[in-house]
Amino acid sequence: MRFLSFFFDLLEPIFRLGQRWLGLSRLGWLFVAPNLFVIGVFTFLPILINILYATTGGVNLFPFERPFTGVENFQILFECRDYLDLSTCRKDVFWRAIGNTLKFSVMQVGLMVLVSLITALVLNRKIIGRGFWRGVFFYPVLLSPVVVALIWKWLLQSQGVFNAGLVAADMTPIEWLTDAGWAFFWTVFVSIWAHMGFYTLILLAGLQAIPRDLYEAAEMDRASPWRAFSRITLPLLMPNLIVVLVLAAIRAVQVFDEVFVLTGGGPGSATTFIVQFIYQTGFAEQIHLYGLAAAASLALAAFLVVLTLAQLRLTRASEAGQKGR
Amino acid sequence: MKVLDFLLRTRGRQRLHWTDVLTYAYLFVGLFMMFAPVLWLVASSFKTESAIGQFPPTFLPYSQKTVSVAGHEKPLPLFIVTLDGGQQREMAQVNRIGILATMVDAANAQDSMQVNINQRKPVYELKFAWNNYTDLFGKFTFGTYLWNSVFITVVATLLTLLFNSMAAFALSKYRFKGQKTVFLLIISTLMIPPTIILVPVFLVINQVGLLNNLWGVILPAVATPTGVFLLRQYMLTIPDELIEAARMDHASEWRIYWRIVLPLSAPALAVLAIFSVMWRWNDFLLPLIVLSQSEHFTLQLALNSFQGELNTQWNYLLAMTVITLLPVTIVFAFLQRYITTGIASAGVK
Numbered sequence: 313m314r315f316l317s318f319f320f321d322l323l324e325p326i327f328r329l330g331q332r333w334l335g336l337s338r339l340g341w342l343f344v345a346p347n348l349f350v351i352g353v354f355t356f357l358p359i360l361i362n363i364l365y366a367t368t369g370g371v372n373l374f375p376f377e378r379p380f381t382g383v384e385n386f387q388i389l390f391e392c393r394d395y396l397d398l399s400t401c402r403k404d405v406f407w408r409a410i411g412n413t414l415k416f417s418v419m420q421v422g423l424m425v426l427v428s429l430i431t432a433l434v435l436n437r438k439i440i441g442r443g444f445w446r447g448v449f450f451y452p453v454l455l456s457p458v459v460v461a462l463i464w465k466w467l468l469q470s471q472g473v474f475n476a477g478l479v480a481a482d483m484t485p486i487e488w489l490t491d492a493g494w495a496f497f498w499t500v501f502v503s504i505w506a507h508m509g510f511y512t513l514i515l516l517a518g519l520q521a522i523p524r525d526l527y528e529a530a531e532m533d534r535a536s537p538w539r540a541f542s543r544i545t546l547p548l549l550m551p552n553l554i555v556v557l558v559l560a561a562i563r564a565v566q567v568f569d570e571v572f573v574l575t576g577g578g579p580g581s582a583t584t585f586i587v588q589f590i591y592q593t594g595f596a597e598q599i600h601l602y603g604l605a606a607a608a609s610l611a612l613a614a615f616l617v618v619l620t621l622a623q624l625r626l627t628r629a630s631e632a633g634q635k636g637r
Numbered sequence: 638m639k640v641l642d643f644l645l646r647t648r649g650r651q652r653l654h655w656t657d658v659l660t661y662a663y664l665f666v667g668l669f670m671m672f673a674p675v676l677w678l679v680a681s682s683f684k685t686e687s688a689i690g691q692f693p694p695t696f697l698p699y700s701q702k703t704v705s706v707a708g709h710e711k712p713l714p715l716f717i718v719t720l721d722g723g724q725q726r727e728m729a730q731v732n733r734i735g736i737l738a739t740m741v742d743a744a745n746a747q748d749s750m751q752v753n754i755n756q757r758k759p760v761y762e763l764k765f766a767w768n769n770y771t772d773l774f775g776k777f778t779f780g781t782y783l784w785n786s787v788f789i790t791v792v793a794t795l796l797t798l799l800f801n802s803m804a805a806f807a808l809s810k811y812r813f814k815g816q817k818t819v820f821l822l823i824i825s826t827l828m829i830p831p832t833i834i835l836v837p838v839f840l841v842i843n844q845v846g847l848l849n850n851l852w853g854v855i856l857p858a859v860a861t862p863t864g865v866f867l868l869r870q871y872m873l874t875i876p877d878e879l880i881e882a883a884r885m886d887h888a889s890e891w892r893i894y895w896r897i898v899l900p901l902s903a904p905a906l907a908v909l910a911i912f913s914v915m916w917r918w919n920d921f922l923l924p925l926i927v928l929s930q931s932e933h934f935t936l937q938l939a940l941n942s943f944q945g946e947l948n949t950q951w952n953y954l955l956a957m958t959v960i961t962l963l964p965v966t967i968v969f970a971f972l973q974r975y976i977t978t979g980i981a982s983a984g985v986k
Contacts, residue, residue: 320895327891339890343807344819346800350860353845355826358837365836373840426949434663437656447973448668451675454969454976456919459962462944463678466955473677476693507672512978566832569921570829573941587832587922592838595926610831620828 365606371599378603385607406608408581409589413520416500416585417564424504424511431508432515433545446516460506461573465489468498489575492582499571499583504572507563511556518535518543518552528532550630558623586612658810675962682955685766689952704729704743716974727760763778771958773918779957781932782939786918789854790934794913796859798906799912804860805868805902806894820869827862831923839926853927854935858917864909871905872898918965936961 325551330342361375366385368378392401401407420622431449435442452460467473468488475485522545530540568587571577577584577592586608679936680696681689688700703712704727713729718740720726728740731749738757742748773779807813808820831838838857847853875898883893899906921937928934934942940961943954 320891324889324891325664328889331890335677336890337813340807340813340816343803343811343894347804347823347860347865350800350856351823351826353841354838354857354860355829355834358834359829359858361837361840362834373843391758392707394704404871416828430663431667433661437660439660443676443719445664445667446977447969448664450973450977451966451969452671454915454919454965455675455962456937456965457921458919458940459958460820462940462954462958463674465944466678466681466951467674471690471692473694479693505674509671550790562830566830568832573944576945590832590835591922594979595839602840605838609835616828616830616833 314606362610364603366610367603369603371425371601373600373602381603385603386611388604389607389611403604405581406589407582407586409586412581412583413565413567413585414495416496416567418562420500420503420564420567421557421560423500424508424560425553428508428511428515428556429553431512432519435512435516436519446513452506453509455506457506457569458573460502462569464498464502464505465574465583490579492579495575495579495583499567499575502574503564503567503570507560511560514556515549515552518549522548549637551627554626554630555624558619558626561619565612565619584615658815661960671939673719674880678955679959681767682769682952682959683767684769684952684955685764686950686952687945688764688766689955698765700764700766702760702762706743707746709746711726713741713743715743715760717760718752718757720756728757730757757891769952770960772951772954773960777953778932779939781961782936785851785928785933786936789851789920789924790914790917792851793855793858793917794910795860796855797864797913798910800859800900801861801864801909802902803894805872806898808865809869809872809875810877810898820865823865823898824862826860835922835926838923842927847927849928849930849933851928854920854924857923858920861913861916863912867909867944868902868905869901875901908975911976914968915965 327342334341355445363473364375367382369379369381369384370376370377370378372378388402389406391396392407394400398404398407398411414548435446435449439445455463470485470487472488474488486494526544526548527540530544535543549560566587568591571583571585572588572591575583577588590605590608590612591610593601595617677696680698680889681694684698685700686693688698688777689705693701702715704715705712709731713731715727715729716738718726718728727743728750729743731741733739733754736754737751738754739749739751740757804819804823808816842857847856879897879901880893883897888896919937920935921941924935924938925941928938931939931942936957940954940957943957945948
């Protein structure tokens with residue numbers, strides 16, 4: 313405590329001087345300065361530099377020493393001789409990464425929101441020890457992606473417990489993580505396992521905000537439970553559902569760490585997603601193609617903007633719908 | 638039906654409905670799905686190197702019993718041998734050639750015989766390989782990784798609390814020109830995921846000379862929009878009269894901030910501190926590009942590079958994973974309520 317007050321007293325003169333120069337009301341600028349400095353240097357400056365990178369080529373890290381190439385990076389990424397055959401594209405891995413990411417996002421978001429909704433509905437019933445059960449489903453959310461991936465890698469390795477189960481049931485063991493189809497399935501499964509608790513929590517908060525007397529009225533009217541769900545729960549939960557859907561989609565499109573540790577993007581490029589493509593072109597391969605990586609991240613950013621706009625649209629539409637009713 | 642009635646009986650109210658049974662079934666399946674993988678990992682981390690390669694694996698760390706026999710340097714594995722007559726004998730194996738194994742009596746090294754390998758069964762014992770954990774600190778530079786992770790987490794969290802609370806104080810307790818813009822600017826960074834500015838962030842960190850420096854991971858992370866938002870919302874509920882009264886008493890603005898507003902925001906600061914510890918402890922992508930030399934690795938990076946090796950030593954890797962998930966688990970066990978309500982109210986992770 314004494315150390316703390318010593319530390320804070322040390323900073324006092326700066327703010328006394330600041331107040332003399334700026335006056336009381338503008339002293340606020342001094343308080344926000346550290347924060348603004350950090351986000352300026354590490355967020356807004358990089359956004360500008362990103363555009364510089366995307367429009368220049370070469371392997372030089374310093375943007376002003378790179379030759380201007382205009383849209384060439386985007387051409388490298390997107391050009392194909394025949395758009396029906398991905399192997400004729402200049403960067404077929406990029407196209408594969410886009411395809412994988414879309415497939416992953418649709419499957420992961422769809423399944424996860426469904427599972428989260430069911431779990432939230434179950435947790436919203438009259439149950440003993442709700443706090444405990446809520447924590448059960450939430451626990452994996454706090455684990456680091458690397459730990460999550462290692463937990464499952466250990467279960468899924470060729471000598472792991474899943475294969476032991478198969479052998480015990482007289483079936484042939486499966487190479488879960490080196491078979492393309494299974495590897496993709498497990499990336500979806502593991503990421504649902506790790507993140508569903510978060511969305512369950514948001515949906516549960518939404519469910520608890522629905523007034524109880526609506527259900528009592530429905531019971532009086534002898535409405536079936538299904539009817540109560542589809543006419544009361546679902547419409548009133550819609551705003552939360554949209555938030556969850558879009559948040560999950562924004563995260564799913566950026567999937568990286570768990571999959572990177574679990575499968576390394578393999579086998580081949582079966583589980584290579586866009587962020588891993590950016591990481592590999594920019595940092596992991598022999599020649600660091602910063603321009604190409606930056607162009608790919610701009611493409612990703614554009615996609616995220618579309619998703620965010622879709623959210624705004626949907627939220628507004630659902631609000632308007634509710635007012636109309 | 639009698640048994641069912643007994644099982645579904647409750648105190649007072651009507652008996653459990655079938656939907657209640659379904660509910661609890663779902664919850665217990667969920668409990669199993671969420672915790673069994675983690676438990677399996679923890680149990681496996683106590684297995685010896687030989688036990689970890691065993692197939693089919695066991696849940697508990699069973700490994701083959703060994704005995705030291707006179708005349709042999711290393712302890713020998715113990716087997717139960719079924720003799721031709723049908724009686725069984727516990728013997729240690731000296732060596733094995735093809736389908737024939739040379740066995741020896743543990744107490745009497747002279748008493749040896751050759752048996753078919755189908756005639757012998759290994760003897761297992763429950764043995765916790767604590768050395769998986771203790772070896773980490775001797776054999777590997779694990780201590781360095783642990784220290785790096787702890788340093789980054791603690792320093793980044795303290796700076797996050799300081800910077801974010803200062804900004805939140807200005808945004809909730811002052812009126813100045815451009816205040817709204819500043820708030821929007823900070824909040825808008827929520828929309829900019831770190832993945833899409835990866836390359837230029839790398840450049841900036843390189844230019845300020847923080848590559849392969851723990852500060853290169855700490856500094857970019859200390860201005861969190863979530864933190865500013867959370868604290869600002871909380872500070873708005875602190876009555877302005879308190880601050881006015883302090884000004885009457887000639888308290889300096891800085892003193893008002895850290896003597897009055899900070900202590901009153903303790904609950905919100907605690908929530909942010911928990912979040913920040915989780916974020917920094919689990920961080921992966923930023924450290925991955927900033928810290929490329931192994932002496933600067935965090936635990937997460939060390940785990941990643943360790944599992945990528947050709948001959949993964951799973952027994953050590955698992956022990957390391959358990960140590961990495963331990964702090965988060967402990968924090969969660971004690972502060973579960975704060976975390977879940979904090980997330981439910983702020984809607985952010």
